[in-house]
Amino acid sequence: MAKDEEKKTTTSKTTATASLVDAEPELSEEDAKLKAKLDELVVALGDGKTLETLAELTEVVKSATSSMTSVPKPLKFLREHHAGLMELHAGAEDGSEFAGKLADLLAIVSMAVVTEERLVLKYKLAGELEVESCGHEFIKTLVKEIGEEYEARVGGGEGVDDLNALVDLVLPFYFRTRAEAEGVDLLLEVERLEDVLPFIDEDNYVRVADYLLQTANYLLEPDDNAARKVVYDVYMAQDQKALALRVAILMNDRELIAGVYNSVDAEADAGLKKQLCCMLGAARVYLADHEDDEDLLALMGNTLQMEHFRTLARELDVVEAKTPEDIYKSHLETIARASGAGAVDSARANLASTFVNAFVNAGYGSDKLMTVEDSKWVYKNKDHGMMSAVASLGMIHMWDWESGNTEMDKYTYSNESYIKAGGMLAIGLVNCGVRATFDIAYALLEEALSEEDETVRLGAILGLALSYAGQNTDEALEALTPLITDSSQSMEISCMASLALSIIFVGSCNADIAESIFQALLERPEADLHSPFALYMCLGVGLVFLGQKEAAEVVLELAQAIPEHLQKVGMLLIETCAYCGSGNVLKVQKMLHMCSEHLGEEEDALHQAVATIGIALIAQGEELGSEMALRAFNNLLQYGEIEIKRAVPLALGLLYASNPKMAVVDTLSKLSHDADEQVAQGAILALGMAGAGTNSARIAAMLRELAAYYSKDANSLFVVRIAQGLLYMGKGTMTLNPYHSDRLLMNNAAMAGLLSVVFTSLNLKDTLLGKSHYLLFLFALAMRPRMLMTFNEDMEQVYTAVRVGDAVNTVGLAGQPKTITGFQTNDSPVLMEYQQRAEFANDAYTAYTPVLEGVVIVKANPESEHHAPAASE
Structure with a gap:
């Protein structure tokens, strides 16, 4: 009985609700009067078919307004007459003025009618081609139906000329009302993106270009580069050569890069020409065939990078060399070593100090282990350790191509094969990222490829990789290809x-x-x-x-x-x-699907580890994709196989290189104490990668605790020391992140170096913890100063106030929103973290590029009220 009563109550409630929905709401006196007037006009229109009645009815409809969440009253009241008006139009004489104006009215009324027939577009095409007086909401509905109809017609092989005519009417409205994003979307729908160019002017080109660049990331090939080419054309049309060069580099189009570069006259616009050279240097694009000016080639080849970096060090007062103990701070470690914990493998401890010393003092040209007079540090290492010790000297002299090569010369003539191999590797580190007009590195290294000793050949091979990374050097192709194909060479050499x-x-x-x-x-x-x-x-x-x-x-x-x-x-x-850096969702899903497979005990799961790193590789460079990848990794840690768990920390280190987000650091900190040795060691190395060059006090404290925790485990302690060296890399002035130019461009050589080390770390025991620890020097490919320095057109350093804060994505936002938040104001030079952006604090100077990062050429603004400081001596 209780159930029957409950059922009756439910039924009665449902009936009452239905009656409320179906009941016609009571109209106010004003609404009733409007409805009666509209009904009267529709009846009169059916009886007389006069243009005057139609004009009056159309005027009532067009003048109607509503709130954001409701349909205008005239449209709501005319819905019941929609079918009758359609019949009236069908009976009207084709091509008559009455039929055309009635079609315009029907197009507006059809907005309020739910149908799949695209009636708004149908009647607008039958009416007068005029849209601006119909209102923004009408145009929005019309554009939606244009896109749907265009897709249907193209798929069926039909013509679209009438649709293009409507598009030509809508576009001026969008660009005049500052709705450029909607205009770009419409052109993308009808595959006419290049038609945006006539609507570009100095007021809207920034919004259009920024929106198109973001949109291109979500387009398929070749539409993505077609969109970027339009952005390139926009910048060139507005004489924004520096911005056009960024897009050309992004497209990896050598012809467009040369086109921008050659379009600037070095005599007429010396500052801009030098700025383009600095940008090419940062991207490791060398256009030797297009330039014979030694000063410009020096900027393009990064030969001044060492000088600029050491100037930065002097400004920040970090010139004094650091010792490994300064980094370890062993006195702060919480566990005493009196129990014999300090008696770990001394050769391994010395090797760790070698790497820490190299990373911390990289590029400074001096240290307290290798460059001191009568240093015996090389001989405190053994075998391959000697090779890394000598190579570390090359990292200390990194970018110092003039005196650095001379310093390494004595090691290349050593009778000890490991020392000689280290000298070859050191030459590569000295010339890493530098391209001098007088190139001696190749001559020294190419000759060593024919040495009998395999270790020397190995040092020369890696030296060539470091010296010419990303340079597409044909001589290197000729020299190294025989080593690959010759089966008499050892597998390691090939x-x-x-x-x-x-x-x-x-x-x-x-x-x-x-x-x-x-x-x-x-x-x-x-x-x-x-x-x-x-x-x-x-x-x-x-x-x-x-x-x-x-x-x-x-x-x-x-x-x-x-x-x-x-x-x-x-x-x-x-x-x-x-698909590195593409953010391709389908590829990420494919990798996740591979990771979800549960394999048998005898099956090799290495492909799952590679798929895990592949997720990080594909999600690189895009904030939303990185966050989604982080969530995916957290799930893989809970449910994945052991090989996947071992790869996850390394993938996080790759994804967040020099970007120590708190959630990532916390995850890695937990994994660093994992029961599985490989998971823990990978997490420790990833902590170093995530904090590389940031001097993060939080990560430093974690690593000190880990050093004490693993004090009896020589291998794990070695990895902790490497992580500490990475954390203080360049004494906090460098970064490993491969993205630059406001995170738009990826340095391929830097990514290759990071990926090579991460891939090597999948088998730490046999590689970095074995005899192949020298592969850690591949980090040098990604190492660069994270600075902003300003120079005048004569390349003299100038000081100007800049604000540095967290970057804000303003693409598609109305008005002129702030592009940075939480900023601090300092005089250049300044250090910049990942996801930070800089802008001038006043108008004392103007830059030749709006992207303030790395080396920026500026000129004094004669109209400014602020005093421009003189160039430094």
């Missing part, structure tokens, strides 16, 4: 040659390199292919196609021919590298 050549030609899509590597994989005996170095060949092919997306499809087909046990991992490496 694989390192593959990696080196791919770093030199990173992102170049050079098919010859891919073919050489595949040939080597097919001709090598089975035993060689099970070497831990074999996968570097697959990584090499991936790096050659880094960020090139669909261009790698052909190579993926060829990769199906490589030996089966390498095939899955190899294809995955190539695919993830090709």
